[in-house]
């Protein structure tokens with residue numbers, strides 16, 4: 001019963017149950033369910049529900065982190081099979097916390113939600129210089145995520161956009177910014193393509209900017 005197994009995977013992600021997620025994903029693979037279906041209708045569908053619950057304040061950060069851990073445990077089983085099957089991610093994106101800023105909890109949450117939505121995400125880490133962001137864009141990513149948690153470091157987001165402009169790369173990539181002190185008006189002011197107030201909205205924003 002493939003539908004039942006996929007539903008079980010989805011539920012186990014929503015409840016953040018690692019052992020059940022592994023068990024059901026394993027069962028799905030052994031039942032020859034298409035890998036993409038296991039991802040789309042099981043793991044990604046589960047994280048989609050988590051995103052909706054997070055947006056409506058039914059879930060908070062801990063529940064999202066626990067669900068993401070379950071999703072990752074399922075992805076670990078699928079990753080070697082995905083490589084073999086040649087399944088492509090929706091798009092490649094990269095994200096980092098800007099220069100001078102060491103906060104990474106929000107960034108990691110965005111990464112989990114993006115991965116949960118089927119994107120391939122390069123984590124550039126914390127204290128990332130404009131040059132490092134520029135290098136990531138040169139590698140061909142479609143979306144660049146910038147995080148800042150300090151009013152003193154949010155200014156560094158503009159440095160990244162300026163550096164992209166200087167290198168002639170600004171039109172090749174969509175820049176999304178976020179973090180506690182960030183607002184839509186700040187995004188408009190520095191010429192970012194988008195702003196998201198939380199990790200779940202960051203998924204919507206990327207899809208909107210890429211017309212997915």
Ligand code: B1M
Nearest residue numbers: 101102103104105106145146147150151178179180198199
């Ligand atoms: Co820091 N810190 N901290 N801190 N810290 C804040 C941010 C602060 C508000 C605390 C306060 O004073 N009330 C304050 C900033 C004040 C300001 O600038 N206005 C502050 C300060 C001052 C500092 C230090 C300067 C303290 C010191 O040393 N004197 C120092 C700076 C270090 C540095 O970065 N250079 C510092 C250090 C630290 C710790 C290392 C101790 C630790 C970080 C640990 C870590 O990240 N691994 C820490 C923490 C934990 C916090 C608080 C308590 C929590 C931040 C957090 O993780 N929140 C924070 C106070 C607070 O926010 N209540 C504080 C949870 C996280 C899920 O939320 O990151 O906002 P957030 O992410 C949200 C959204 O913003 C959004 O999605 C997430 C939710 O879905 N989002 C995006 C985030 N990134 C996004 C990107 C997107 C889209 C959405 O697209 C790309």
